[in-house]
Every structure is written in C-alpha cells, then in structure tokens.
Amino acid sequence: MTLTTTPPDTGRPAPAAAPIANSLTAGRLPGWAPWGVLGATLVVSAALFGAVAIGTGEFNWIATIVVAAVLYAPTIWLFSSIVEGRRRATDRLVTALVTGAFLLAMIPLISVTITVLSLGLARFDGDFFTMSMRNVTGEGGGALHAIVGTLLMTGTAALISIPIGLMTSIYLVEYGRGRIARGITFLVDVMTGIPSIVAGLFAYALFAIFFGPGVRLGIAGAVALAVLMIPVVVRSSEEMLRLVPNELREASLALGVPKWLTIVKVVLPTSIAGITTGIMLAIARVIGETAPLLIAAGFTQSMNYNLFEGRMQSLPVFVYTQYANQGNPPEAYLDRAWAGALTLILIVMALNLIARLVARYFAPKFGR
Numbered sequence: 001m002t003l004t005t006t007p008p009d010t011g012r013p014a015p016a017a018a019p020i021a022n023s024l025t026a027g028r029l030p031g032w033a034p035w036g037v038l039g040a041t042l043v044v045s046a047a048l049f050g051a052v053a054i055g056t057g058e059f060n061w062i063a064t065i066v067v068a069a070v071l072y073a074p075t076i077w078l079f080s081s082i083v084e085g086r087r088r089a090t091d092r093l094v095t096a097l098v099t100g101a102f103l104l105a106m107i108p109l110i111s112v113t114i115t116v117l118s119l120g121l122a123r124f125d126g127d128f129f130t131m132s133m134r135n136v137t138g139e140g141g142g143a144l145h146a147i148v149g150t151l152l153m154t155g156t157a158a159l160i161s162i163p164i165g166l167m168t169s170i171y172l173v174e175y176g177r178g179r180i181a182r183g184i185t186f187l188v189d190v191m192t193g194i195p196s197i198v199a200g201l202f203a204y205a206l207f208a209i210f211f212g213p214g215v216r217l218g219i220a221g222a223v224a225l226a227v228l229m230i231p232v233v234v235r236s237s238e239e240m241l242r243l244v245p246n247e248l249r250e251a252s253l254a255l256g257v258p259k260w261l262t263i264v265k266v267v268l269p270t271s272i273a274g275i276t277t278g279i280m281l282a283i284a285r286v287i288g289e290t291a292p293l294l295i296a297a298g299f300t301q302s303m304n305y306n307l308f309e310g311r312m313q314s315l316p317v318f319v320y321t322q323y324a325n326q327g328n329p330p331e332a333y334l335d336r337a338w339a340g341a342l343t344l345i346l347i348v349m350a351l352n353l354i355a356r357l358v359a360r361y362f363a364p365k366f367g368r
Contacts, residue, residue: 029083034076034092041071069100113345120342123335128343133301139332143340145303146318150347152307153218153297153314154287157225162279164226165233172234173241174263191231199227200292207296218304218312221297225286232285236278240271273359280355284348290316315344 045068053059073096081089131142168188172181203224207215244267252262268275298311299321322337 027084028088029080033079037076037079038068038072041068041075044068044071069103072096073100116338116342116345119335120338120340123339124342128336128339132303134303136301138328141336143315143318143336143343145300146313146315146340147343149218149297149304149312150287150315150344152305153222153225153293153312154283156219156222156307157229157286158279158283160222160226161229161233161282165230165282166237166275168230168234169237169241170263172238174259174267188231188234191227192235194228195291196224196228196289197291197295199224200295202227203292203296216296216298216311217309218297218307221293221312221314222307224292224296225289228286228289228292229282232282233279236282237271237275240274240278241267243274244270273362276358276362277355280351280358284351287348287351288316288344290314290320293317294320315340315347319344 042064045064048067049060049064073093076096077089077093080092084092127140128142129147130144131140132145133141133143134145168184172184176184200221203220204215206223207217207220211217248266248270249262252266253259257265293314294317297314297317299317300311300313304310304312319337319340322333322340326333
C-alpha cells in the first residue's frame, strides 16, 4: 500500500517555470555575432562596389575591405548596445578600433615584404654574394664590396658607441645628480632627434680638419653611425638599469661591497638581457642609413677592407646608386638594387633574432 502526501495549501501561487536561457536573454551577444556582423558588412560593401564595377568594369577589393571595416565598428556597437548595454558596447567598439589600427599598420609591412621578396629574388644568387661591381657594366656583378663595407662600418660604430652609451647610462642612473645629469639627459634627447645627414656632415667636417676637404673614409662613416647610435644606446640602457630593483643594490651595499663592484656584479648582470636587446635594436636602426654614409664614406665599385684608406661602399648606398644611376639594360640595375634591399632586410631580421635569443639566454632566472 502506497501512501501519498500532498503539500499543504499555503495560498501562494506556484513559481513560474524558469525561461530557457540563451545569449540574447542573458544580455550577451553569442560568440559568432562579431564574425557574423563582419561578414554582413563585407557582403554589403561588396554589393555596393559590385554595382559600381558594372559601370567601370573593375572591382576594387581594397576599397571593399576598407568600407567593410568602417561599417563594422558602428554596427557591432549598435547591436551590442541593444543587447549588452552601453558599457559592453563601448568595449567592443574600442576593441574593433584597436584591431583595425593593428591591421592597418600591418598592411605596409606585408606589402613591403612581398614586394622586396618578389623583386629581389631575381638576383639573389651566388654571384651577388661573391662579386663586386669593379669593371662591371650592365648585367652581372654583385654586392660583396657593399656587404663587407656595411659590416665593417657598422661593427666599428658599435665598438665606438656601445662603451660610451653604456657608461653614460650608468652615470645617469647610478651617479648623476643635479644640473650635469639634467644637461646630459637633455643633450641625449636632442641627439636622438637629429637628422641623420647632420651626423654625416659632422663626421665629414671632423675628418676634413685632419685630412683636408674632399676626404672620404670608411672610418668617417663609422663615426657618423656612432653619433646616431649613442643616444639610442644611452636611452635603452638607462631604462633597463632603472628597472633593476633597489633592494638588490641595497643588499649588496649592506654586505660591504663597493658601489662600482655592485654595478658590475649585480646591476649589469640583472639588466644585461634588456641592454643587449637595446644595443641590437640600435645597430639595426643605423645599418640602413644612406645619407651619412654617402657624405662621409662615399661610394666605390671595388673591394675595400681598410677603414682608414679610400672610399668604402655600403648596402644602403649600393641600393641608392644602382637605382639612381641606371645603365643599359636598366633591369639589371634594378634587380641588383632590389637584391641589395632584400639582403639588408635579412641582416636586420637576423640581428633582431639574435637580440631575442640573447635576451632569453641572459634573462635572470628567479626559480629555485
């Protein structure tokens, strides 16, 4: 026998069944909504320019994408404000604007990379890396003299600027106080913004005092690059040194370690990864300079391994001369110019990869 009980009658109405929850009723757009809005704006933009293409005969893909991106931001804001509220809608609008700015910044980078690769691979061969342009007219030749000159002048500039810049940053962070430190900081800021051609004129005038007017030397080009590198090294190293916690300095000094030894054994090893990255970026910044090297080092078609004797070619000047002084056939000169530009980009990319590897290897390890 089964006994059944009925709940007592309290006089209150039974609670209503809970509604089926989904993204819209929960006050949040579904995950596919942004992509759906983007697809819809692309369809609308394509239809608009498709109608225009009927009369002109050409469909503008770039304008279609730009108009779709412009329509996407207010559209996603409108839908989000209706469903999610104004605060969430503003967040989605800012996200769309930031993403659009990132994509807009990537367009010229991707365009330059594709252009240099497509046009530079035509002469990216063995002769280009084993021959100079001595006694070469028309087709053939290479950029070995320019590659060697670039490496020699940039390496010498690094040897000059790295010790000066690093010691200046150490002085500003560890010792500098008062008007002298403020004056040095002001001069470094001014040097950071000087045009590169001014550095070339300075190096040319400096060596013209000792060797007479009209002198063109590889060491003069290295000095011009060093003038451009020093403020970058100072600024990057200064910021890295300031990131070192003061507790490490105080602990070292509390043990009786002199200040100079604290800097050498504690401060520099802690910040060496960031300093190395800044130095590599400074080298990558000056390796593509053309104007100062054209003034201070000149240009030549022959090999030159001596920085202190004669003119010296560099890759940026090589690219410029090949483009500006086109001979017969002009395609050969343009191919060499694009191949030189591709080589320069690969060198800069290699420097950035080395900087990342060095930063990862020398980064301080905080684990036990």
